[in-house]
Amino acid sequence: MDLTRFKIKLSKIKGVCFIYTDRFSDKRGTIKEVFRYNSLVEKKSFNSDFVVSQITHTRTHYRGLRGLHYQEWARIIYPVNGSVFNVLVDTRKKSKTFGKVETVVINDKNRIAIYVPADVANGYCVISKEPVDYFYILDDVYDGRFSKGIFWNDPYLKISWPIKNPIISAIDQNNKLFKDL
Numbered sequence: 001m002d003l004t005r006f007k008i009k010l011s012k013i014k015g016v017c018f019i020y021t022d023r024f025s026d027k028r029g030t031i032k033e034v035f036r037y038n039s040l041v042e043k044k045s046f047n048s049d050f051v052v053s054q055i056t057h058t059r060t061h062y063r064g065l066r067g068l069h070y071q072e073w074a075r076i077i078y079p080v081n082g083s084v085f086n087v088l089v090d091t092r093k094k095s096k097t098f099g100k101v102e103t104v105v106i107n108d109k110n111r112i113a114i115y116v117p118a119d120v121a122n123g124y125c126v127i128s129k130e131p132v133d134y135f136y137i138l139d140d141v142y143d144g145r146f147s148k149g150i151f152w153n154d155p156y157l158k159i160s161w162p163i164k165n166p167i168i169s170a171i172d173q174n175n176k177l178f179k180d181l
Contacts, residue, residue: 067123073140149175
């Protein structure tokens, strides 16, 4: 069984790429390779010295909304089950795609991973009834002092969140507007 079949789709946000890999099944269950550094480098989709420093696992319930957070480190995000509406926002002031927003639904039909460069904001809400397990694979160790956020419903970004009355943390309710970055 060859687990190295990768399809890479570049985002409209510079440096972000969507990683599609095949899932293989047999009587025992399934296996899926989420990320392989050399495959991304070979496809010239990935220009980083990404080294895994930390893996974080979150579980979020239906209507739970996390984000929009950005940090000075890169990460690969991967929701393992359920459905999420994922949002990416380029906050890099010198980037040609500064201010661009891209959204994608990740579910059992596509189960993609996303490489998110440093200073690109990421957030998501759970749109499936079952909780979602979501992995963050970081190239640095998380330190909350360096985490920043954008107000989840910023009018400038015009994000069409697919849920009403999301469940949001107090911190995310008080994030800055994009124009105040």
